[in-house]
Amino acid sequence: MAEVVLFHHALGLTPGVVAFADALRGAGHIVHTPDLFAGRTFDSIEAGVAHAEEIGFDEVISRGARSVEGLPAGLVFAGFSLGVLPAQNLAQTRPGARGAVLMYSCIPVSEFGPAWPDGVPVQIHGMDADPFFVGEGDVEAARALVAEAEDAELFLYPGDQHYFADSTLPSYDAAATTLLTERVLTFLRGVDGEEGE
Numbered sequence: 001m002a003e004v005v006l007f008h009h010a011l012g013l014t015p016g017v018v019a020f021a022d023a024l025r026g027a028g029h030i031v032h033t034p035d036l037f038a039g040r041t042f043d044s045i046e047a048g049v050a051h052a053e054e055i056g057f058d059e060v061i062s063r064g065a066r067s068v069e070g071l072p073a074g075l076v077f078a079g080f081s082l083g084v085l086p087a088q089n090l091a092q093t094r095p096g097a098r099g100a101v102l103m104y105s106c107i108p109v110s111e112f113g114p115a116w117p118d119g120v121p122v123q124i125h126g127m128d129a130d131p132f133f134v135g136e137g138d139v140e141a142a143r144a145l146v147a148e149a150e151d152a153e154l155f156l157y158p159g160d161q162h163y164f165a166d167s168t169l170p171s172y173d174a175a176a177t178t179l180l181t182e183r184v185l186t187f188l189r190g191v192d193g194e195e196g197e
Contacts, residue, residue: 002098002188003030004076005068005090007083009104009163010048012041016166017080020181027185034067036060036086045132045162052082061089074098076191078184081105081132081162088112091120099191101125101184104133104162106142121151123187125180127173129160155183 004024008017013035021031042048052060064086068075073096079087084105091100092112100122109116116122124142126133133139139156146152157164157179161171165180 001028001030002076002192003032003072003074004078004101004188005032005034005071005087007034007036007064007077007079007086009081009083009166010042010045010052011163011166011169012037012039012048014041014166014168016163016168016172019167020080020165020177023181024184024188027188029188032067032071034064036063036067036083048082057085061086064090065094068094072096076101076188079103079105080165091122092117099123099187101187102142103165103180104130104138106133106138106145108141109145109148116145116149116152118150120149121187121191122149122153123183124152124154125183126156127159127161127164127176128156129158130162131160132162155180 006021021033024031076099077087077091078101081104084102088107089112091097097120102124104126106124142154146154157176159173161173163169163171164173165177
């Protein structure tokens with residue numbers, strides 16, 4: 001069993017994010033889903049990003065850090081898109097991090113420290129024609145991270161959707177989500193030392 005902190009995307013803590021967390025819980029993992037937007041949700045990426053800009057991306061990262069203050073070490077940090085900001089920050093800076101799962105986004109490692117920490121495995125997931133993930137340079141940051149880290153994988157899925165694993169949105173891709181979920185569960189078993197059992 002792994003203990004995961006899963007940060008939502010710019011639409012907020014949607015039922016689709018909760019459903020993904022529930023899929024991990026169904027496999028026996030503990031999953032926390034902090035609400036960085038204090039209950040607010042949005043109907044478009046643009047509106048959600050505008051809200052994040054209004055409160056400040058540094059504040060989004062700080063809210064993520066505050067949300068885990070009472071939790072133990074040994075956490076896996078996961079995030080969807082905007083949620084990658086607090087997830088990657090904590091994976092790189094919080095002592096005892098067990099791993100990171102970065103979905104739809106990846107930030108240059110230099111934003112949060114001099115190097116990716118030793119002993120912290122990472123998975124990165126995105127679609128190969130996603131205008132945000134590919135068009136805005138995240139895939140290059142992901143490839144650089146994979147080249148640098150000792151245990152890192154980048155998974156690209158065919159398609160151009162950004163929020164492809166949120167089952168409540170029109171962008172949902174069931175086949176890609178099934179594969180992503182399988183890969184994340186394999187990762188969590190490995191982090192927990194169960195791989196091969």
